[in-house]
Amino acid sequence: MMAWAWQRFHPVGLNIRRSADEQLAVALVWLLAALLLVFLAWPLASILIKAVEARNGSFVGLDNLLTLLTEPRLLEATWNSMRLALMTLALVLPLALAFAFALTRSRLWGRPVFRLIALSPLLAPSLMPAISLVYLFGNQGVLKDWLGDSSIYGPLGIVLGEVFYTFPHALLILATALSVADARLYEAAEVLGASKLRRFMTVTLPNARYGLLSAGMVVFTLVVTDFGVPKVIGGQTNVLALEAYKQVIGQQNFGKGAVIGLLLLLPAVLSFSVERWLARSHGAAMSGRSVSYQPGRNHGRDVLLGVCCSGICLFLLAMLGVAIAAAFMKLWPYDLSFTLDHFDFDQVDGGGWLAFFNSLKLAALTTLVGTTVVYFTAYLISKTPAPRLPANLIRSLVLLPMAVPGLVLGLGYIFCFNSPAHPLHGLYGSMTILVAATVAHFYTTAHLTVATSLRQIDAEIEAVARSLRRPWWIACLRVTLPISLPALLDVARYLFVSSMTTVSCVIFLYTPDTVLASVAVLNMDDAGDTAPAAAMASLIVASSLLATLLINLPGWWLNRHAQAWRTA
Amino acid sequence: MKRQEFPTPAEQGHPSADCLRFTGIHKRFGSFKALDGIDLSIRKGEFLCLLGPSGCGKTTLLRILAGLETQDAGSLHMAGRDISRLPPAARDYGIVFQSYALFPNLTVAGNIAYGLRTSRQAQGRRVAELLDLVGLPGSESRFPSQLSGGQQQRVALARALATSPSLLLLDEPLSALDAQVREHLRAELRLLQQKLGVTTIMVTHDQEEALALADTIAVMRHGRIEQVGSPEQIYRQPANRFVAEFVGHANWLPVHCDDMGTLRLAGIPLASSFAMPTGLASAEATLFCRPEDVRVEPHWQPANNTLMAVVERVDFLGGLRRASLSLCAAREIVLVADVSPNDAGFSALVPGQRVPVTLPADRLRLFQGSVL
Numbered sequence A: 001m002m003a004w005a006w007q008r009f010h011p012v013g014l015n016i017r018r019s020a021d022e023q024l025a026v027a028l029v030w031l032l033a034a035l036l037l038v039f040l041a042w043p044l045a046s047i048l049i050k051a052v053e054a055r056n057g058s059f060v061g062l063d064n065l066l067t068l069l070t071e072p073r074l075l076e077a078t079w080n081s082m083r084l085a086l087m088t089l090a091l092v093l094p095l096a097l098a099f100a101f102a103l104t105r106s107r108l109w110g111r112p113v114f115r116l117i118a119l120s121p122l123l124a125p126s127l128m129p130a131i132s133l134v135y136l137f138g139n140q141g142v143l144k145d146w147l148g149d150s151s152i153y154g155p156l157g158i159v160l161g162e163v164f165y166t167f168p169h170a171l172l173i174l175a176t177a178l179s180v181a182d183a184r185l186y187e188a189a190e191v192l193g194a195s196k197l198r199r200f201m202t203v204t205l206p207n208a209r210y211g212l213l214s215a216g217m218v219v220f221t222l223v224v225t226d227f228g229v230p231k232v233i234g235g236q237t238n239v240l241a242l243e244a245y246k247q248v249i250g251q252q253n254f255g256k257g258a259v260i261g262l263l264l265l266l267p268a269v270l271s272f273s274v275e276r277w278l279a280r281s282h283g284a285a286m287s288g289r290s291v292s293y294q295p296g297r298n299h300g301r302d303v304l305l306g307v308c309c310s311g312i313c314l315f316l317l318a319m320l321g322v323a324i325a326a327a328f329m330k331l332w333p334y335d336l337s338f339t340l341d342h343f344d345f346d347q348v349d350g351g352g353w354l355a356f357f358n359s360l361k362l363a364a365l366t367t368l369v370g371t372t373v374v375y376f377t378a379y380l381i382s383k384t385p386a387p388r389l390p391a392n393l394i395r396s397l398v399l400l401p402m403a404v405p406g407l408v409l410g411l412g413y414i415f416c417f418n419s420p421a422h423p424l425h426g427l428y429g430s431m432t433i434l435v436a437a438t439v440a441h442f443y444t445t446a447h448l449t450v451a452t453s454l455r456q457i458d459a460e461i462e463a464v465a466r467s468l469r470r471p472w473w474i475a476c477l478r479v480t481l482p483i484s485l486p487a488l489l490d491v492a493r494y495l496f497v498s499s500m501t502t503v504s505c506v507i508f509l510y511t512p513d514t515v516l517a518s519v520a521v522l523n524m525d526d527a528g529d530t531a532p533a534a535a536m537a538s539l540i541v542a543s544s545l546l547a548t549l550l551i552n553l554p555g556w557w558l559n560r561h562a563q564a565w566r567t568a
Numbered sequence B: 001m002k003r004q005e006f007p008t009p010a011e012q013g014h015p016s017a018d019c020l021r022f023t024g025i026h027k028r029f030g031s032f033k034a035l036d037g038i039d040l041s042i043r044k045g046e047f048l049c050l051l052g053p054s055g056c057g058k059t060t061l062l063r064i065l066a067g068l069e070t071q072d073a074g075s076l077h078m079a080g081r082d083i084s085r086l087p088p089a090a091r092d093y094g095i096v097f098q099s100y101a102l103f104p105n106l107t108v109a110g111n112i113a114y115g116l117r118t119s120r121q122a123q124g125r126r127v128a129e130l131l132d133l134v135g136l137p138g139s140e141s142r143f144p145s146q147l148s149g150g151q152q153q154r155v156a157l158a159r160a161l162a163t164s165p166s167l168l169l170l171d172e173p174l175s176a177l178d179a180q181v182r183e184h185l186r187a188e189l190r191l192l193q194q195k196l197g198v199t200t201i202m203v204t205h206d207q208e209e210a211l212a213l214a215d216t217i218a219v220m221r222h223g224r225i226e227q228v229g230s231p232e233q234i235y236r237q238p239a240n241r242f243v244a245e246f247v248g249h250a251n252w253l254p255v256h257c258d259d260m261g262t263l264r265l266a267g268i269p270l271a272s273s274f275a276m277p278t279g280l281a282s283a284e285a286t287l288f289c290r291p292e293d294v295r296v297e298p299h300w301q302p303a304n305n306t307l308m309a310v311v312e313r314v315d316f317l318g319g320l321r322r323a324s325l326s327l328c329a330a331r332e333i334v335l336v337a338d339v340s341p342n343d344a345g346f347s348a349l350v351p352g353q354r355v356p357v358t359l360p361a362d363r364l365r366l367f368q369g370s371v372l
Helices: A002-009 A020-051 A063-070 A072-105 A111-123 A127-137 A155-179 A183-191 A196-225 A228-233 A240-250 A254-281 A299-327 A352-383 A388-397 A406-418 A431-441 A443-455 A459-467 A472-483 A485-501 A517-526 A530-560 B058-066 B108-113 B120-133 B149-161 B179-196 B207-213 B231-236 B241-246 B344-348
Strands: A329-331 A335-338 B018-029 B032-043 B047-051 B073-078 B094-096 B167-171 B199-204 B216-221 B224-229 B251-257 B263-265 B268-270 B283-289 B306-316 B321-327 B334-339 B354-358 B365-368
Touching (some): A020 A352, A072 A111, A072 A299, A127 A228, A127 A517, A127 A530, A196 A240, A254 A406, A299 A530, A406 A431, A431 A485, A459 B094, A485 A530, B018 B199, B120 B149, B224 B241, B251 B334
Parallel strands (some): B047 B199
Antiparallel strands (some): B018 B073, B306 B321, B321 B334
C-alpha cells in the first residue's frame, strides 16, 4: 500500500529524505488517517451495506428501499419532515436575518447582550424547547387558551421548537455574512443617489445571498434530522428522524433504519455539495483594500430592530426559562412553590445522576481527545511534509461529518460496531465508542476552525523552524500552539457544549452504564416524568454555561496578560 | 552607481573552491516550467544575487536549495557533499524571508536562541553577541510586534546566523521595508556579510539592490540563467537584450549594417570597439547604449560618432537631468541622455536647441534584430 502510494503520488524519481522527526510525523499522519477511516468512513459504509441487507444478513438489493417506498407511513413521514422543515425555514430565516442585521449593521444599544441571549439555545438540548412548549401550551399549559382549538402537540409545536433550536445556527452564519461589508460599495451607491431601500436590495442582500443560502441549508438539515423536538411534542405527527429511531430501537429492523438513514443523508449531502460549489465560485467578499462598514445614526431603524430583537429574545428566554422554572416548582402550573425534589433523579427511571455524571465525563473526554486530535491532525497535514495519500484522505474525510446528521452517524456506529465480526466489537457499549462518535460527529466544524487559524500563520515560520534544525514538535508546541490558542479554546468550548447537548448521535449507542443526561431527558419525558426531565435539561444548560465561562476565562486572561505580543 | 571592484568568478573561479554547485536543476509545476536546467556554482564567502522578474524561478531555486521544494531533476552539492535529497535540517543554512517570519509569541532572545542547543548561559551570551552584531543590543526581552520592520529584519538575520551556518539564504529580505530603511540596511548587510565571510545567496527582483550588494549576479528569466557575472559585467556587458533591458535604462537604436560591414545610424557611419559579428551584412540590428554614456557636447567638433540632435524635452531627476534628443538626420529616432551639472554640455540643454551628441565607441553594444 505504502509503496504503491509512494509511486503514485511521487511520480518523479527524486525525493527529499525525511529527518527522524519528520518520519515520526509521517507515521502519525498515517495513524490519524487510519483512525478516521475506522471511526468515520467504516461506520458510514456500513449504513450502505445494511441498507441492502435483509434482517438475516442476506443481500436483498433495493428491496428495503422499495418496501419502504410503498409504505404510506414512510411517505407521510417524509412529507411531514419536508413540510415542517420548510415552515421552520420560512420563520427562522427572516427573523435571523433581521437579528443579524441588528447585530452587525445598526447602532442598537446592548448588542452584545442581545447576541448572548440569541445564542443561548446552543446551550440546551433540542428537547428543552419542546418541554417548555408543553408547559406553556400543553394540556395543562398556562397559555393553552391562546391556541383556541388547535393543539400544540403536532406541527405547531414542532415548528416552534425547531425555530428555537435552529435560530442560533442561522444567526451565526448570517451575522458572519453581514459582518464582512465593504463600506466603499455603500459609499458608491449613496453617491450614485440610491435610496436606503435600494442600497439594502442591491448591496446588502446580494452580499448576504451566500450566507442566506448556507443558513437555509443548515436549518433545513437540522430540522429534518432532529428527533428530540418531534419526540416530545410531535403527538401523532410522524417524521423521518423519528421513524428511523422507531425502526432501529423499537423494531430492531436495521435494514429499514439504514434506508431511512440514507434518506436523511440526502438533504445534508445536497446542501453540502451546493455549499462546496458555491464556496468555489464565491470570491472573497473582502479584499485587502476593503474599508470596513460603520453603521451611521438612524433612530427609526434602531427602534424597529430593537423591538424585533426584543421580541425574539423574549421568545427564546421563555423557551429556556419556563423549563428551568418548572424544574424548581412542585407541580406546574398548580403549585408554584419552590422545591428541589425534581432533582432527586434516582426516584425516577432514566438513569438518574449517573446519566449527568456520564455526560460530564463524555463532554470532558470529547473536549480533551477532540481538541488534541483535531489540532495535531490539522497541524501535521498543513505544516509538515506529510505524504500526499494520507493527507488527502484526511482532508476529504474531515469534511464528511458536516454532511452526516448525528442520527445517521449513530446508526452507522451501531451497524458497524454492533456486529460481532467487527474487530473492535469490544468497544460497543463503552464510553470510548461514545467519545469516538461524538468527536467524529462534530469534527468538521472543529477542524475548519483550527485549519483556518493555522492558515493565518505565515507558512514561512515553519520553513524557518525547519532550517533551524529543531524537530517539528518544538515549533508545534512553542510557536504554533500559543498563536492558535484562541481557536483551540473555541473548539474546546464548542465540543464540550455540543457533547453535553447532543441526543441524536448517542441515542443508539448508550447502555444502562453509559446513559447520558440528554438521553435521560428524553426517557424521563417519555415516561411522563416531565418535571425531572426539565430539571435534567436545566442541569445540562447550567453545566454548558459554566463550561463556557470556564473556558472563556483563560482566553480572557491570555488576552489581558500572557499575549502581550499580540497587541503590542 | 559607484561600487568597489570585486574579483569575478571568471577571474578567480576554481572548481575545487566551489562552496555550492547546482547541476542541471529542473522543476515543473504542472505544465509550467519553473526551472529549466540551472547550472551555477558559488565560491566560499561569495555574495550571489539571483536577479529576475517575478515568475523567473529565482525563489523556486532558493526553496530547492533550502529543501523546502523538491527538484524534478538535477543535483546540489555543498562543500563537495551531495545534499540533493537531504531534509532541510541536514543542509546547514540559515534563511531570512521577506515576511521576517519571526515567531510572534517568543521574545527577541527566544527567537534568536530557537536553534541553539547549548546551555542557557551560553545561549544568552550568543544572543547578546548576535544582537550587537546586527546593531540591536539590549533588545532581548522585546516581542517582534514591538519592533519596527527594519529591526524585525535584523532579528531575523541574527536568528539565521545564530547557529553559524555555512550558507545564508535571503529571500527578498529588504522588499518589505520602506526606501530609506532599505538603503541603510542594505549597506549594513553588505558589511556584515563581508565581516563574517559567510557564503550568501540572495533572491531579489530589485536590480539596484543586486548591483549594490552582490559579488556575482545571476540574471534569470523563464527558469533559465541568462547571464552570470560581476555587477560591472552585467551592467556594462549584458549578454543579451533581456539582461540589458532588465538592468538599468538603455537606448535602443535601429542601425543598418551595409555591404561593407559598416554600421549606419540614420545613414551616418558609426565606429565601434567590438568585433562585428559575421553574417550581419545588409541586415537590421539594434545598438545599445546607456543614457549616462551618451555625451552631450558644448560645441560641434567633427569626430567619430558625433551626430547633431534636437533637444525635445528635459526632465529634472534631482542629481541629474534626463534629456530626450531626436536625431536631426532622422527625427523619429529618439535618444535619451543622462547629463549631470558637471558635464560640459549641461548648459546646452534647452528644448528646441540643436546640440552635438557623441556615442562613445567603447560603450556601444550591438544586438541582432530590429528595435521592438
